[in-house]
Amino acid sequence: MQNTGLAGLSRKESEVFLRLDSGRLPKHIAIIMDGNGRWAKRRHLPRIAGHRRGADSVRDVVQTAARIKIPWLTLFAFSVENLKRRPKVETDFLMALLRRYLKQEVPMLNDFNVRLNFIGRTHELPQTVQARMAWALEQTGKNTGTLMTIALNYGARTELVDCFQSILATASRNGGLSHLEIDEEMIARNLYTGSLPDPDLVIRTSGEMRLSNFLLWQLAYAEIYVTQTLWPDFDGTHFLEAIGEYQKRERRYGGLNESSAHA
Numbered sequence: 001m002q003n004t005g006l007a008g009l010s011r012k013e014s015e016v017f018l019r020l021d022s023g024r025l026p027k028h029i030a031i032i033m034d035g036n037g038r039w040a041k042r043r044h045l046p047r048i049a050g051h052r053r054g055a056d057s058v059r060d061v062v063q064t065a066a067r068i069k070i071p072w073l074t075l076f077a078f079s080v081e082n083l084k085r086r087p088k089v090e091t092d093f094l095m096a097l098l099r100r101y102l103k104q105e106v107p108m109l110n111d112f113n114v115r116l117n118f119i120g121r122t123h124e125l126p127q128t129v130q131a132r133m134a135w136a137l138e139q140t141g142k143n144t145g146t147l148m149t150i151a152l153n154y155g156a157r158t159e160l161v162d163c164f165q166s167i168l169a170t171a172s173r174n175g176g177l178s179h180l181e182i183d184e185e186m187i188a189r190n191l192y193t194g195s196l197p198d199p200d201l202v203i204r205t206s207g208e209m210r211l212s213n214f215l216l217w218q219l220a221y222a223e224i225y226v227t228q229t230l231w232p233d234f235d236g237t238h239f240l241e242a243i244g245e246y247q248k249r250e251r252r253y254g255g256l257n258e259s260s261a262h263a
Contacts, residue, residue, distance in 0.1 A: 010237070025068060028071065112145065
């Protein structure tokens with residue numbers, strides 16, 4: 001499909017976007033935002049400086065995704081392991097940064113027609129954070145553009161535990177376990193992401209070659225793109241370049257491509 005560019009993109013973004021097939025953009029993009037600490041360390045700054053700069057990258061990527069009309073964007077912001085293993089001063093700062101980000105960025109999200117969503121064990125977060133999250137959900141709830149899901153206090157293994165707990169609880173309320181038949185559709189429906197399609201593309205910044213307990217069920221057939229760029233340096237141009245790499249791939253879902261099928 002011919003690509004005629006898009007208003008609002010920077011010059012560099014436009015150059016990359018014009019090389020894309022606008023009819024084959026991924027519908028759902030997930031991002032493992034990694035490298036804030038290393039970015040700060042290389043500049044002899046405290047880790048919190050990297051987190052603060054990383055919030056700017058979130059804004060840039062969200063705006064680009066909204067401009068090119070990506071329906072679903074999921075960002076891995078804060079893991080279960082982060083909450084357990086990071087120093088309290090850092091986790092306290094991250095919670096304060098999240099509250100501040102939501103307050104400051106909701107007007108921008110509304111301007112770009114972006115609706116917020118959260119996944120993870122958010123009930124374990126501080127009450128002040130939960131209250132700000134509820135407010136942000138209400139403020140963006142009528143938007144109809146990109147759905148931005150933020151994974152907070154999230155882990156794929158805990159998600160699966162919570163999924164099966166939910167299935168068992170529902171079964172016990174509806175006649176017990178004797179008639180329970182679990183299939184893939186039931187599992188998918190009871191995940192935190194039950195209302196979302198699986199991601200087509202997952203982007204990992206900072207060069208690490210692992211999924212870090214992120215959407216392990218949902219990423220079964222996603223294309224994986226790893227960049228050496230640290231998250232605080234990642235911007236809309238990098239986002240579009242990742243989509244360009246995605247469009248070079250042939251997605252077979254365990255099958256064969258046409259040339260192999262007829263060989």
